[in-house]
Amino acid sequence: MAKILAVLTDIEGTTSSLSFVKDVLFPYSKNKLRSFLDSHWDDERIRAILEELFNKLGKTLSLEETLELLTKWIDEDRKDTVLKEIQGYIWEEGYQKGELMGHIYQDAYKKLKEWHSRGIKLYVFSSGSVKAQKLLFSHTPYGDLTYLFSGYFDTKVGSKKDPRSYETIAKTINIDPDKVLFLSDLEEELDCAKMAGMKTTRLARDCEVQSKHPTVKDFYSIEI
Numbered sequence: 001m002a003k004i005l006a007v008l009t010d011i012e013g014t015t016s017s018l019s020f021v022k023d024v025l026f027p028y029s030k031n032k033l034r035s036f037l038d039s040h041w042d043d044e045r046i047r048a049i050l051e052e053l054f055n056k057l058g059k060t061l062s063l064e065e066t067l068e069l070l071t072k073w074i075d076e077d078r079k080d081t082v083l084k085e086i087q088g089y090i091w092e093e094g095y096q097k098g099e100l101m102g103h104i105y106q107d108a109y110k111k112l113k114e115w116h117s118r119g120i121k122l123y124v125f126s127s128g129s130v131k132a133q134k135l136l137f138s139h140t141p142y143g144d145l146t147y148l149f150s151g152y153f154d155t156k157v158g159s160k161k162d163p164r165s166y167e168t169i170a171k172t173i174n175i176d177p178d179k180v181l182f183l184s185d186l187e188e189e190l191d192c193a194k195m196a197g198m199k200t201t202r203l204a205r206d207c208e209v210q211s212k213h214p215t216v217k218d219f220y221s222i223e224i
């Protein structure tokens with residue numbers, strides 16, 4: 001493999017379990033959505049996010065309508081920036097109250113730490129908002145791991161299923177795409193990163209998969 005200067009990693013299914021996101025984080029945001037909207041409906045920061053939603057829809061929604069729409073989007077696992085921003089704020093309260101703890105696989109933690117100590121730059125690209133990413137990595141059983149990462153990207157940079165997002169990330173971090181290794185559990189994301197010129201490795205933790213990309217069961221098997 002050509003010299004890798006940076007690792008760009010997905011979260012769900014890659015550094016962290018699918019089940020943590022689907023069975024813990026998403027239900028938490030769904031259960032707390034009504035009380036969050038009730039208590040933050042007039043908050044300046046939340047209003048700005050909701051205005052973005054209303055602009056996108058071309059109409060203003062009532063609290064009840066907003067609740068209904070965002071609940072539907074959580075159920076559909078919609079990767080919408082407004083939903084992801086709101087979820088980030090809800091999870092923040094969960095982490096602060098000690099009701100949430102971020103999940104990271106031990107192999108991911110150990111290898112990320114090793115790569116960091118070797119001077120390899122580490123970046124995150126997730127559909128979860130940058131706020132949600134930082135919260136997850138600052139509340140792990142291994143402590144606050146945010147020191148490992150040089151930057152975070154969410155879908156404000158573009159969809160994870162669009163090669164242009166990976167091109168933008170490479171330009172932003174100022175590293176040639178072929179010196180960046182992208183890690184993900186999803187073939188389509190890896191295809192897009194490869195189209196942008198990045199190196200790729202697929203994580204297939206709990207199942208056998210057919211893949212065009214080098215495939216590993218955990219981070220221990222990734223040689224850089």
Ligand SMILES: CSCCC(=O)C(=O)COP(=O)(O)O
Binds near residue numbers: 125160
């Ligand atoms: C930052 S944790 C929440 C992750 C999330 O909201 C999500 O939709 C998962 O996206 P990923 O791109 O990490 O698969």
Ligand SMILES: [Mg+2]
Binds near residue numbers: 012013184185186
């Ligand atoms: Mg994933």
